[in-house]
Amino acid sequence: MALDVELAEIRDFLGSHPPFEALSPDELTAITPRLSIVYRRRGTEVLAAGERVGELLVVRSGAVESRDEDGALLERGGAGTCVGGGALAAEVPQPVGVVAIEDSLLLAMPAAVFHELLAQHPEVSAHFSQRARALAAAVSVQRTHRAEGGGRAVLRTRARDLVTRTPVSVPATATIREAAEVMSRERISSVLVTTDDRLVGILTDRDLRTRVVAAGASPEAPVTSVMTPDPVTGHPDALALEVLLELLRRNIHHLPLVVHGRAVGMITATDLLQLEHANPVHLVGEVAKAADPAAVAEVARRLDELVSSLVRQGTTAHDAGRVVTSVGDAVEQRLLGLAEAELGPPPVPYAWITLGSRARFEQALGPDQDHALVVHDDHRPEHDAWFAALAERVTDGLEQAGYPRCRGEKMATNPSWRLPVTAWREHLLRWMTTPTPQAVMESSVFFDLRHQYGDGSLTAVLRDLQRETAPRSPLFLAHLAAHACTRQPPLGFFRGLVVDRSGEHRDTLDVKRGGLLIVAEIGRLHGLAAGSPATGTLARLEDAAADGRISAPLAADLRDAWEFLAHLRLVHQAERVRAGEPPDNHVPPASLSSFEQRHLKAAFGVIRDAQSAVAQRYPVRTLS
Known part of the structure; x- marks a missing residue:
């Protein structure tokens, strides 16, 4: 009797998740006894990349994720997630590895049963074919990211990518003449001035013209008397676009790139403006x-x-x-x-x-x-x-x-x-x-x-x-916490997507108000509580995790959720622009693939979990 109850529960579970919801109750009852149960501990491999798949795995409880060979997240899912179906349907090796990120129970469906379903139900076959295409597309996008170099990748060019030589410097004890000789010999328009390898100044061609030649300064005077002390600097990881903006804002032409006080490179306005038009x-x-x-x-x-x-x-x-x-x-x-x-x-x-x-x-x-x-x-x-x-x-x-x-x-x-x-x-x-x-x-x-x-x-x-003040203001933080928990992600009780039912944005959901803004509010709360100097959401989450304000796994999940939602909005806005419509944040779930819908549900689920963690850490209930 107990076995019958367990089989009925598994049958009902399968029938509530795609693509098995397309099967009749009798068909579900027939295949359920042919399944077995597999257990995987958190952090263990569920399916290896390149492995020949012998059975379909369906997550009964727990959660799994797949990443490419460089560790970039491709998909994450909980109960109902199918593992290996695309490869099994196409009879090819598994393209990416899958790992349990929670202790997980999985239902294992033998290949023979799986192929019977595909033959009998075109909609089931179409489901797994679509998943295989979506996963292949995700892997392709990640490979494209890694393969980008110069040219069209200029939008993502970092300052370090423009550095073509090690920085040239002279000691602070050098004379103006010695510094000028180095600039002439090296054919450069500026030279860094250092003390014990730490940057203290910069001398440029303009300085030589205005502060030495025009002012009649002696070439034997110390270079420190005409250099620009404590020059504006940049970080090697800054976008080239941000560096150009800094040069324009300051009306300067040279920017040393510095890490921990030591110069690691130099870029100029000319370097930046030579990028493609x-x-x-x-x-x-x-x-x-x-x-x-x-x-x-x-x-x-x-x-x-x-x-x-x-x-x-x-x-x-x-x-x-x-x-x-x-x-x-x-x-x-x-x-x-x-x-x-x-x-x-x-x-x-x-x-x-x-x-x-x-x-x-x-x-x-x-x-x-x-x-x-x-x-x-x-x-x-x-x-x-x-x-x-x-x-x-x-x-x-x-x-x-x-x-x-x-x-x-x-x-x-x-x-x-x-x-x-x-x-x-x-x-x-x-x-x-x-x-x-x-x-x-x-x-x-x-x-x-x-x-x-x-x-x-x-x-x-x-x-x-x-x-300085925010970390010492618990009532203020509690109000911020309450504000971060007020707006809920558009996710129903059974983890279905909740769309607007009427009005201008009917059958859409707002990924900004229902997702991105909530993550920003959570990041703001934890960042201010940790005394973080950052203003960006992802940087605040990183600082908060380092300070113990939020667990590292939850911070990582929030970063992934933010990136996915922001990318979804970016693609949606680009499509509206191409269609001649004004950009907005209202994405129709019906326009998304099942792969994207699963990611969307997972992202909203992470945000809901983060709100629960906020409510537990900060006394939001005491404010009413």
Whole structure:
């Protein structure tokens, strides 16, 4: 009797998962006794790459994942996931390895039973054929990522990829003549100045012209007297696009690449601008040369085409967000420069800060504006007209360039978001030390901030205050936790996808509000609690895991979920652009393959688990 009950449970389990839901109850009853049960401990191999598959495995409980030969995640699934079906159907070796990521029970269906099902049920055969094609496509995409070099891969070019020689340096004890001789001999336009291998300065051709020849300095004077001390530096892993933006922002032509104080390379504006024409580096260069806001907007309209190119090249969502954000930064900075040129110099120093997804380097197409102005405390009431005019010109220019105004008025045009630094400090302290749910919800975007233009020291005051105060503000963190748990992923009780049933977005789900924003809120919470200096979601999760705020496996799962959802949105937006429709975040699940739908459910499930972990760690229930 007990055996009959167990067989009935297995029959009902199979009948609730694709593709076995296509079988009749009698057919399910007939095949159930022909199955066996296999157990795999967490971390053990379920199916090896290259293995000849002798049976179909169906996850009864637990979870498995498949990765390519370089460890890139291809698929992850829980109960109902079929393992080896595509290879078994095509009678080819298993293309990728599958590993249990939890203690797992699997139902094993002999090959003879499996092939009987394929012969009798075309829909079952079609299911496994589609899975095989989807897996092959995923493997192909990962191989394309690895195979990309120069040329079309320029969108993903890192600063280190542009370094063609080891950096040339002279000691700080050298004379100007000695430094110039090194530059001449090595045929370079700049030389680094070091003390004990640590970078202390840079001497360029321009310095020799303006500070030595024109100023009549003695060639025997120390190089330290004419070098630029503590020069602006970059990191080798920065995108080439970000490096160009930094050069344009600072009006410099050389950027040493530094790791732990030691120079590992040097790149110049010429290195960057020699990259192929049809890429974001060139786009940023054109924005920087635009003569007026209309010209800026004209260049910015090519961003849609850029995103389509990113999708075609298989760029990761993380890298795509950085590229799109960097173009947006260039637009914003050029508009600020044009506004200053029109209005004249500012009456007091100020900082323009960018907020939200732009600050996190996670922008996609169609984002609204989020920014604020931090004004020096020497500000007087009569100065506000200048800053109000600046804010209006830049906000209007951004709107022309395709960035809609924020419906919540979180923009520098709002006097409440255009304040002296002391007033901002008071706001931040109040939000963090005596928070209210409404205030935290309205101000949460301000906790993703990044300096954009002007006096960086003003931004640093607020950024440092956040980093120092947030970890010591448990009530504030509890409010952030409650906010992160308020919005639920569009996943039903039985882990089905929940779509809008009416209205403009009927039969779609919002991957931004139902997924990406929740991950960003969780990352913000844990990052602030850990005192992380990062603003990006993935970097915050990494810092939080290192600090013990979140388990390393859950942080890894959230990173994978974020990357998948962001990539899904990127592809969806590119398709809408190609169809002549405005980009949005509303993806119709019916347009996705079963492979993608399974990933989507898994991603939303990870987010739901992360929300549960947040609710357990922070006293969200005590706030009601």
